[in-house]
Amino acid sequence: MIFTQKLECAWSSSGSLLTVGLDPDTKRFPAELQGRPDAIFEFCRSIVDVTAPYACAVKPQIAYFSAHRAEDQLEELCAYILAHHPDLxxxxxxxxxxxxxxxxxxxxEAFERYQADAVTVNPYxxxxxxxxxxxxxSKGVIVLCRTSNAGGSDxxxxxxxxxxxxxxxxxxxxxxRWNTNGQCGLVVGATFPDEIAKVRARVGSMPLLIPGIGAQGGDISATVRAGRDAGGNGMMINSSRAILYAGSGDDWREAAALAARATRDAINAERGG
Amino acid sequence: MIFTQKLECAWSSSGSLLTVGLDPDTKRFPAELQGRPDAIFEFCRSIVDVTAPYACAVKPQIAYFSAHRAEDQLEELCAYILAHHPDLxxxxxxxxxxxxxxxxxxxxEAFERYQADAVTVNPYxxxxxxxxxxxxxSKGVIVLCRTSNAGGSDxxxxxxxxxxxxxxxxxxxxxxRWNTNGQCGLVVGATFPDEIAKVRARVGSMPLLIPGIGAQGGDISATVRAGRDAGGNGMMINSSRAILYAGSGDDWREAAALAARATRDAINAERGG
Incomplete structure (x- = not known):
């Protein structure tokens, strides 16, 4: 199945536009994982298992693996998701x-080694x-357009x-011009809803990956109003840290699940989904 | 020592502006290395050993390691260079x-894991x-400016x-504005000498990393005339494939050394160095 179809199926079956960003910061891991050689894999695997019911996609950030010599754990994680959450x-x-x-x-690297369904790329x-x-x-190619950081404006x-x-x-x-095979998406930050709307007006139903809600402070309601396509979908709204580190005690899995569910619901409240 | 000082010393001691790009394509490796689990390391190590006398820097391209699960070989390579060619x-x-x-x-990842002296980054x-x-x-940050590929103009x-x-x-x-600590350089492709000159006119003596000679077809003479700083230095002129794969038989090391020396000489002929 090609990426855009897989994404549409995930929107439909999950009833969610939430994407869970996997930025595994070992310093913020719960005590039970500290010191374990497979801590990054175990943390991400658990997060995926408990948040998958509320998500249309997951987004591992490769830098958090590369900085810790943990490419093997990223491989294992991607293989695990493919085996246990094949529709995600x-x-x-x-x-x-x-x-x-x-x-x-x-x-x-992205499509063969990690078996990813899509990759983010820079247009420069x-x-x-x-x-x-x-x-x-069959793969998705999601191009940086308007990023959520302050320096994005530079x-x-x-x-x-x-x-x-x-x-x-x-x-x-x-x-x-570039989306010759219907594979492309765009990254547009939630910190700028007006700009999401301007992008949406230019790109039809193209999927938008929207980081910047949660820890980065983007407004969910304004984001959904600006970014939804004609069918009320069209978005992968990403939250990373606000879900991953919602809890730091023994209840970290439950806290992450609750945060994911609450984010999905906040998105759907505005979407009318 | 900070990166720019290390680079200036390397320009001075080597009398060369050549940077050897390490893009290890396993399909093009000599027969003696085919099938060896450490082939990527051994290939790059040999290339560095034989070309170091003619180079002011080496530039490993991380994608060629990542696509082959060979981050460990890149680590080993960087550690080897630091140990055996500490001034490079x-x-x-x-x-x-x-x-x-x-x-x-x-x-x-770049500075701790791989102990690199500098890294290339994207300004988008x-x-x-x-x-x-x-x-x-103490590290160098070399920002993409004008890239050597056809799509760079887009x-x-x-x-x-x-x-x-x-x-x-x-x-x-x-x-x-961004070079607050004198750490920055710029990537400017050799396929556009007029644009190298325009960049040089704006950035004083800032080091320019110039890919695009060799396999990409950039003109060495025009590049040197356009890019040299007031002291006749200021450039890291990169050649990868034309040096790495200069020979494919048993003489591949000698062929690489000869190609590196010839490139250095072609650069110096125009530089008057």
Whole structure:
């Protein structure tokens, strides 16, 4: 099944637009996992198991694994999700961007080694830096457009002679030229609902990956109103830290599940879902 | 020693502006290494040993290791270079770019795990996505500006109301605002010598990492004339495939050394060094 179909099925079966971001910060792990060599895998596996009923996707952030020599645990995690939650799309958050011959290697990393359903990529190097990912026809390619951090404005807000900012140029390029096989999505931060609406107006029903609610402070209601597609879907609204570290005692699994459910419900309240 | 000092010493002691890019493509390895579990390490180690006399830096491209589950070999390689070629700067080519909390992890990956002297980063997410790298005061942070691939023009050539293209905006931002501690460099492709000259005019003596000669076809003479700083240095001119795969028989080490020496000489002929 291709990524966009898998995502649509997940929206439908879960009734959720929530994406659970897996940013495993070992310093914040519960006591029972401290010191275990497989702590990163075990933490993420548990989080996925308890939050999967409330989520349409999960998004492991590869940097948190790479900084700890834990690529093997990321492999194991992705294989576990595929085996135990086969309908849950896995978005590898890697934000890669490089020339074609190197991008081929990164695509193999994401899609072959980690078996991810989709990967995030950076548009700065242009279309040919994305082509090697697009050649994996069943996979999703989610392009950075308007990021949720403060510095996102430094480049993304630069305007051309007609007053069009760079992030809208990227949205149009992806929607009109780069998305030749219907595989693409865009990253648009929840910290800027007005800009989500402007992107949505340009890209039809293209899926938007929306980080920035939860710890980053984005407004859920405004995000949903701005980002939903005509069918009330179209979004993967990501929360990482607010779910992962909702509890720090023995009840950390339950606390994460409750936080995920509450976030799903807050999203659905606005969506009318 | 901080990165820029280490680089200046390497320019001076080697008399070379050549950077050897380590893009280990296992399919192109010589027969003697085929099937060896440590083939990637052994290939790169040999290349570094024979080309180091002709180089001011080496640049491992992390994707070629990640796609083959060979992070351990990259660690070993970086440790080997530090032990056996301690004056040779190691630039980890990773082109990372993410929000601050994630960038902290990527900085640990580059500077702690791999002990790199410098890392390449992507500017699309703005200043706060670079800050965690800059906090490693002794390390170099080399920002993508004008890349050597055809698609580089898709975004980097977009012009503002005054006609300034994005890549020159990036050059100015880095030179005037982001380079608060003198750690930064810029990536500017050799396929566009006129643009190298425009970047050089904006950034003073800032080091430029220049890919695109060799397999990518950039003109060495035009590159050197456009990119040299007032002292005739200022550049890390990268060649990867044209050196790594100069020979494919038993003489692959000698062929790589000869290709590196010839490239150094071609650069120096124009430089007057």
């Amino acid at each position: 799309p896995v978005i590898l958050d890697a934000k890669r961007g490089d020339i074609g011959s190197t991008a081929e290697q990164y695509a193999r 190097m242009g279309f040919d830096s994305l082509q090697p990912y697009l050649e994996w026809k 480049l993304q807000f630069l305007e051309d002679a007609e007053g069009t900012p760079l992030y809208l140029k990227v949205a149009s390029l992806v929607a009109e | 700067p190691v630039i980890l080519d990773a082109k990372r770019g993410d929000i601050g909390s994630t960038a902290e992890q990527y900085a640990r 997410m703005g200043f706060d996505s670079l800050q965690p790298y800059l906090e490693w005061k 975004l980097q050539f977009l012009e503002d109301a005054e006609g300034t293209p994005l890549y020159l905006k990036v050059a100015s931002l880095v030179a005037e």
